[in-house]
Amino acid sequence: MEQIILVMYHHPRFLLRKPEIMKKFVDKVDKMGMDRSSRMFIHGIRIFSSMSYKTWELKFRTFGELGFSEDDIAAAFRYTPTVFGVSEEKLKEVKEVLLATGKYNLSCIINYPTSLMYSVEKRYKPRLQVLEMLESKNMIQSWPKIKTLCPMPNKRFYEKFIEPYLDEDGDVCTEKSALSGKRTVKVKN
Structure with missing residues (x-):
């Protein structure tokens, strides 16, 4: 209930979706392996609801181009689904800046995907x-x-x-x- 109240406050339009559409989003988040008791579950549903299938595929492809494996992408989604709301350009720019230091490598970014935000x-x-x-x-x-x-x-x-x-x-x-x-x-x- 606490999560729903937060979503009502910050993203009220999200809750106006039809129940059958919302169920599809829940199924997609389940397929990504996110635990329903996770505090991120509702955010995962909200992220899926905010983009079309084509946009989701583009995000998935962008993460692959950044060096994330399919398992890494699923783990990033479970850990911080809101990173999928970041533009493709910003994802690439942040990766380039962090790697250019020589102090951080791709595994650092993959292990902490929030860094892309x-x-x-x-x-x-x-x-x-x-x-x-x-x-x-x-x-x-x-x-x-x-x-x-x-x-x-x-x-x-x-x-x-x-x-x-x-x-x-x-x-x-x-x-x-x-x-x-x-x-x-x-x-x-």
């Missing part, structure tokens, strides 16, 4: 620039795992990767709003 411009580029700079100056030993880097709030990223080095090197700077977590961290060149 974050903004390249607002989240990844600023953070990756900071990490590259810190590494080039031997200020960090290793990069955070992708599962840590992605969901970390801006304020926490600042506290962990910027604040400790402010006194040591004047190249790291932030805007005041980064302290409140409203903006990303910027690096002076």
Whole structure:
């Protein structure tokens, strides 16, 4: 009931579907192997309901082109079905940016598909620039795992990767709003 209430609040049109159509979506989610008691089950149904069969096939093909196997795609759907609502262009762009660092590989992305949902411009580029700079100056030993880097709030990223080095090197700077977590961290060149 809690999940239905959340969907009613955030996506009310979803619940206006005819019962026979809704049953087809439930069957599709069942075929993907998602447990009906999972908190993601209703989100899986909502994602299926938001796209045509042709669009679903395009998403499936895009994930295959990114390097996901059929099992990986099904696991990604069970873990975070909302990633299938991300555009094909963004999926490809995020993969390219993460792999370009040389610190993350395809298995990192496959094991944490939520990483494909974050903004390249607002989240990844600023953070990756900071990490590259810190590494080039031997200020960090290793990069955070992708599962840590992605969901970390801006304020926490600042506290962990910027604040400790402010006194040591004047190249790291932030805007005041980064302290409140409203903006990303910027690096002076």
